[in-house]
Structures are given as structure tokens and as C-alpha cells.
Amino acid sequence: RPCLQWIVLFGFFVVAVQSQPIPKLTSVSPEWIQRGTTSVVTLEGENLSEVTGFIFSGEGGLTATNAPPPAYSANLESSRGGIVPGEDDERKLRVSVTVAPEAPLGARELRAVTATGVSEPVIVNVDFLSQITEREPNNDTNHAQLVELPVAINGVIRESAESDFFRFKAQKAQRLIFDVYAFRSGSPLDSSLALLDADGKELVRSEDVNGLDSLIDFTVPHDGEYFLQIRDFRYQGAKDFKYRIVAGELPCLDGIFPLGGQRGKSVEVSLRGRNLDALSKMKLKVEPTAPMGQQEIRARTAKGYSNPVLFDVGGLAEFTETEPNNALTNANAVTLPVVINGRINGEKDVDQFKFKVEKEQTFIFEVEASRFGSPLDAVLYLTDAKGKVIQQNDDTVGADARIEQRFSEAGEYVIRIRDLLERNGEDFAYRLVVRPPKPDFTVSFFPDTPRLYRDSYTVVGVEVQRQAGFDGAVEARLENVPAGVTAEPLLVPPDSTVSPMIVLHASEVAPLGRHLIKLAASGVIDGQRVNHEGRPEANGRAVREAFLTVLDKPPFTLEPVTLSARTEQDQSTAVEVAVRRFEGFLGEIQVTAEGFSSGKEPLTRNVELKPVTVRATDGRATLNLKAKLDSETGTRLILFKGEAKAEGQTVVQYSRAIPLTVDPFPFTLANSLPRLAITALPPDRKSAASEAEFSVKANRRGWFTDDIRLKVEGVPEGIVINSTNITRGASEAAYRIVASDKAPAGKEVSLTIIGSADVNGRSYQFRAPPLKVTINAPASENGSDQAAEKTASAK
Known part of the structure; x- marks a missing residue:
């Protein structure tokens, strides 16, 4: 009896541990932290009371621990100990974050960890400035919050017509920058920023400099105190109207040129901005191992760092335009493939570049401008050597244009670029990338935080994105899975439209805890094997890392009884799954099936099914799967999914995968008309x-x-319709319908054509959409049959 009691109690203990909720993060505040400091931030989300650790992804230099509760001005003390002040809100967690003095600037992903899983990430940013959070009340000059420049101010316009005021001291001749980040950070705030003197007189106001974000460049006229005011331009406000103001005598970059450089080469970059200490040019060396694509660069002076701007690292040869090149006669000559760096700078400026191609060569001409923050709204023209337009494009990717052209004839051609609205300026920079189509692929996988119980299964979805005609097979495999966990490699065939799944299984001795996992993918392109690392996704958003959590034995498991299933479009099949319960768990289990259709579309896009409730006395569940008439055909993997409540929390379990094959229905039928009208008349x-x-x-x-054998259903008395079939190889059959005076005049009836055929010993039946027939009453005897004939003809 004691042994039995211990087993039952142990069973309840296992259920309680495994049913602990998974941590979820929705936000972090503040989002910016100064390097070389320790700051307390507040995480918001769900199920945060059991958090025991934190993970940072990205550049290093950050650590975090649970912060103690805030100090209260008054406290309570217990007589026997063991009772201490605490926060009872599981939706908030105070975290102490330490940033090393040498930590690189920029964004990190922060996740919370419990014994039962890893949360999705939120973003924290490392800055060099002191960080201030606005404090209410600060809604007029009398209550303005005192700040010391330079500083980064983080705040929220919470209510309609609200303004936040800040007070600071400045010295004569200082050139101060006040740069708002709201619109650029996804905030709905449309900022209106103003500087006021000590008497409250407005000196300057700014709106819509960087998109909807304000920017003030202010030279201090005399020593003294000044006020900074921010509000929404529309006098709106809400809890998500967040802003960040970078304020001080700081360097500020308006732009750079060129916008990128070639890997392994040096490039001289011109700088435009304020407080740059006469720094107008800088030579950059792009290392051969520099990461390809966009990255942030900043100017650094004795006063600090500038705002970041985007710089592109490419692999093609670079060319910088030279003026004049506005006409065919002075077009710059380039050799393809190439990246052309240029600016639309000058009234009605047009940049033209001539090049030669061989017969049947194909090239892509793609403008990269708006994605770097350039205001250029590019229009591209591809012409022959005489200026005849072959193709033109505007706004393929945002405001960036793109042309792809296969050249049927060898010779010289010209590519021309201008701004759609004929605007111009030094900041209208662009990169025009000209390259042949390169077959390739990328791979993503999800979720980024799978959880797997011992002696059980879970699934990771994989999506392959094919580029430039790549039609080869792709192999995908999970790496870094711990001993005791198996994840069979996956082969995605060339014609697959269904997102495949990697099914993971943990043995009874798989090591518990979290494990960093990666996905490796490979394919053959032009006879060469190409390897790519898969990109993890959290709720459709790309993230840096993925973590597998292995948990102890669950309260129940699922095992397929049906090992494979097959059906046809518009037909059903039954599948069966066994449920195994462990000591102490008697709760109801909702069982359903999961899988994917095209891309990430769920299985239910193609298959109709209803969950089945398994009660404590049941050992099996039977699911009815009906393939929709337009269901995608072929074979896909599906899993049984069980969901139950244990100790007030949701527990989810998966079975191993089984193949589901959907065969095409042999035929469908459609009427040539949706409705028609006839008149009930005597036969004479x-x-x-x-x-x-x-x-x-x-x-x-x-x-x-x-x-295909046809029959008509729903024919009333007085209506005669001929019998017919669709013969072998034919695609339609004609019907003639006649109404007598016995037909139900004044009514509408529905006729349904039913087709049937025998295929491989099976009988298939399809019902066409109903045909609506309006039966008109006969006209009067005064010879107005012509009107009825016109009605029938019109119908």
C-alpha cells in the first residue's frame, strides 16, 4: 500500500511538473540599455513567475538575472519568517540586465527560460548614451522633466492632446541634435517636436523629416535653460504611441555614398551630416569574410556615435556613375554583371548606362534605394542602342524597380534610371544591381521553441523558398539535437508544394532541458552542392536562434493504429489512434490531426475534420478525414495531436507521423447556365x-x-427533359427541356445533374451545382406569346 501510494503521488508529481505553463513574452521596457551599466527592465507576457534564466542571441556582452522586488516605503514583517514581499502578477517580471563596457552596439534577442520551455524573443538594444524614461507629470513647462544632455529619452504619448516636456541646460554655440525615433520603429506616433526658450517661446518646430519622425538641428544662441516638447501631430495618443529622442551635441549622419561596397575591396565613402568634426570622407576596407548583405555603420567622433545608416556588402564588381550621363551619347559604359552606384542629383537628372550582351543571355536589373532609406522612387527603362524602350518598371519591391530580360539578340543596350516625380538631391542615392538569374533556395523552419517529451514525438515544419527557377531536391536535417533524440533527415522533392515536417522522437533517457538546434539544408545547383543554414521563425518572424526543450514523461501519449491513410477528393476515410495514460491522469483529451497544405497552409485547407474527445474510460479515438473536392492531391505526412488540461495548464502531445494520400476525383460537372426560364404551355x-x-x-x-452516366434529379410533373450521357473522351452533353401546361407555373424549381462512372471497380458519383428553372405562367390568349418568347430568349 505505501508503495502504491508513492507511485500514485509520483504520477501526480510528474503531471504537475510537465503541466507547468510555458513562458511567453510580449514586450520589454525599457527597450534600450546603456553599455557598461546594469539596468532593471520589465518583461511583460504570460506565465513569468517560474522564470529561472535568460538567453541573449546576437553579439555578446549581456547577462541577466531575476531582479528583487521593488523597495516599498512601508513593509510588513512575519513572526516566523518565510513570508517576504513579492509581486503577484505573473504577467510581469523585473529583470536585472548587465551590459559589458565593450559590448557592441545594436539589437539583441532576449528570451525567458523555465523548466518547461523557452519563450519567444523580444528585442533589447545596446546604446552608448545614458537612458532616461519619461516620468509623469511632465505635460507642461512647469512640470518639465529635467534631463542632462547628451541623453536618450524614452517615452509614451498615452492620451489624446498630451504633450511631454523636458528641461535641459545648454551653452552658447553648441550644435544640438534632437532626433525622434517613432515611425521608424513601428510606433503609430506622428511626432511634432519643438524647442522653447526659458520663457516658453517656441524657437523651432519639426515634423516629417525622416518619414513621420521629427529632427531638430539647433545652434544654441546663448547659455541657459531650454524646453523640449513632443506631441502627436494629430493630437492622438495611446499606450503604444512610443517614442525615443536622441538628444545632445552628437554626430548625425544624413547619408553616405556609395551605399555599399564589394567584399574583399576598399571603398571611399563620403559622409554628409552634422557635428562630424569636418569628417567628410572615410576609406573603408570590406574584409573578404564580411557578412553579405546589409549591416549598420556609424560615424564616431570625440562626442560619441552617430545614428546608424545601412551599408551593403556585395560580391559583384562595383561601378560609380560619372556625370554627365543623361543622354544616350554620353551614357556610362559598364560590363555586366555589376553593381552601379549613383545619385539622381540635379534638375531632371537621368542616369544612363550602356552595356553589351550575348544572344540568349538573361539579366536582372534591380534598384536598391528605398530599402536603404533613400527617398528615390525609381523608374527603370531598358532600351536598345537607339533608345527604343524594350521594358520599363516602377515599384516592384516597395519603391524599388526591377526588370528581368532575356536578350534574343546580341548587341548593345541601355539601362536608364530616374525618379518618378523628377525629384533630386544628394540623398537620392541608389545601387543598381545587374546580375544573371542565379538559381538558389532558402529554407526556414518553425516553431523556434519546439518542446519534446521523453518517449514521445513533436514536429518541426520546414519551408523551402525556390529562387530563379531552382527546381532541384533539397535535403534538410536538424543539427545539435541531444543524444537520445532522433530527427530523421528530410528530402523535399522538386515538385513538392506541401511544407514538409521533421518528426522528432525522444527516448526515455534523453537529457532534459533546453538545447540550441540548427537546421542545415543542401541542394545541387549547376552540378555543385550548395549548403545553406535554415532560418528559424517565431510566429512568421525570422529570429536568430531556435531551442529544443526536452521534458520528462507526459501524462499521456498517442500512438497511431492506422499506419497509412488514403482517400479521394470529396471522399472520406477513417483513421484510428490509441491513447495511453499514465498514473494519476484521468482528464479528457481532445484529439485531432495536423499537417500542412501548400506552404504553411494548415491541413484543414484541404481536409475537413472534427476533433474527438477521449474520456477517461476510452482507449482509442477515430477521426473522420474528408478531402475537399478541390483538395491538393498527393501524399503528405499528418500527425495526431492530443490536448488536455492537467493541473490547470494545457498539455499538448503528438503521435508519430503517418502518410495521408489524396487521389484525384475522376471528374467534375458544371452547368453551362446557372438559371433559365420557360413558360408552361399546352402541347398544341x-x-x-x-x-x-x-x-x-x-x-x-x-x-x-x-x-459518364447522367441523370436529372428534381424534375416536376409537366417538365420533360431528354436523357443523355457524356460519352468516352467527350467533354459535354446537351439537354433540351420542355414545359407543358401541367408544369407548376409561377414557381422556381431546382434540377440537379448527377454524373456517375466506374473506375477500377469503384463507383464514383458527382452532383453538379443546382440549375434554377423559373416556370412562367402562360400569356393571355390575345396573341402575346411573342412577349413570352422574348422572355425565354432573354433568359
């Missing part, structure tokens, strides 16, 4: 008004060519 009244014609069309699928 010869009139076209009592007759009508329509046809039934068959859509044969796959290899099916046999006869």
Missing part, C-alpha cells in the same frame, strides 16, 4: 417559350476518359 401551343437548352460540361482529371 407551338412556341419557343416552352422550351430551353443548356449543356453539362465535364472536367476530366488525370487519366480518366471513360463514359
